[in-house]
Amino acid sequence: MMLVVSSPSGAGKTTLCDGLLKAHRDLMMSVSVTTRKPRTGETHGEDYFFISNDEFDKMQADGELLESASVFGNQYGTPKGPVEKLLEKGKDILFDVDWQGASQLSQTCGDELCRVFILPPSAKALGERLSGRGTDTTQVVAQRMSQAADEISHWPEYDYIIINDDLDKAQEEINAILIAERAQRQRMLFLQDFVDDMLKSL
Ligand code: ADP
Numbered sequence: 796m797m798l799v800v801s802s803p804s805g806a807g808k809t810t811l812c813d814g815l816l817k818a819h820r821d822l823m824m825s826v827s828v829t830t831r832k833p834r835t836g837e838t839h840g841e842d843y844f845f846i847s848n849d850e851f852d853k854m855q856a857d858g859e860l861l862e863s864a865s866v867f868g869n870q871y872g873t874p875k876g877p878v879e880k881l882l883e884k885g886k887d888i889l890f891d892v893d894w895q896g897a898s899q900l901s902q903t904c905g906d907e908l909c910r911v912f913i914l915p916p917s918a919k920a921l922g923e924r925l926s927g928r929g930t931d932t933t934q935v936v937a938q939r940m941s942q943a944a945d946e947i948s949h950w951p952e953y954d955y956i957i958i959n960d961d962l963d964k965a966q967e968e969i970n971a972i973l974i975a976e977r978a979q980r981q982r983m984l985f986l987q988d989f990v991d992d993m994l995k996s997l
């Protein structure tokens with residue numbers, strides 16, 4: 796399955812995705828490419844592949860991106876090759892993308908997708924988290940706040956909504972979503988053989 800997580804910037808999706816990856820070592824993160832400059836502490840190849848505008852345009856022209864969008868004046872995209880390889884191996888993949896990316900993935904990947912939207916508990920908390928993160932200038936924080944309403948307006952397009960007030964509770968909720976989605980009958984591709992084998996021994 797493909798688990799897609801979106802939120803307005805600062806609502807806590809990176810924090811919750813990191814928690815999910817720690818709790819489920821078999822879940823793989825799709826590492827995006829971006830033309831944004833790295834923040835302090837971000838690592839090329841782990842948080843993002845930080846590339847130039849020309850490199851991004853070439854990847855797009857060569858059809859190497861599964862989806863892409865311009866967000867806060869920077870380009871972001873999901874490299875297609877790694878996703879295809881992981882799906883071939885039967886791995887579940889986690890995507891941290893904005894509403895445009897979620898919408899494009901819904902069109903191409905359909906049933907394999909589970910979409911989760913993270914809301915902050917209030918506008919005030921969102922502003923405090925964006926400033927408190929300490930990674931962006933006042934101008935960038937203001938730009939992200941001004942676009943939060945647009946991102947939030949897309950919440951009805953998602954399958955699950957989490958209000959990230961208490962972090963532990965929100966983490967439990969997203970972990971539970973992954974577990975429940977994995978137990979869906981149509982996702983358990985091995986089930987017919989498993990049941991057939993059991994029936995032989997009864
Ligand atoms: P996003 O990836 O959505 O932009 P982050 O995960 O970077 O957001 O979180 C933004 C800031 O808010 C970080 O400093 C993070 O530690 C903090 N944060 C995340 N969730 C909570 C929470 N439930 N309560 C308080 N602070 C939080």
Ligand code: 5GP
Pocket residue numbers: 800801802803804827828831862863864866871872873891892893895896897
């Ligand atoms: P940030 O700059 O804070 O890391 O991310 C800004 C926004 O870009 C977030 O909403 C994040 O989900 C989104 N984003 C990150 N990677 C991708 C991607 O590959 N595709 C799309 N469409 N959005 C992305």
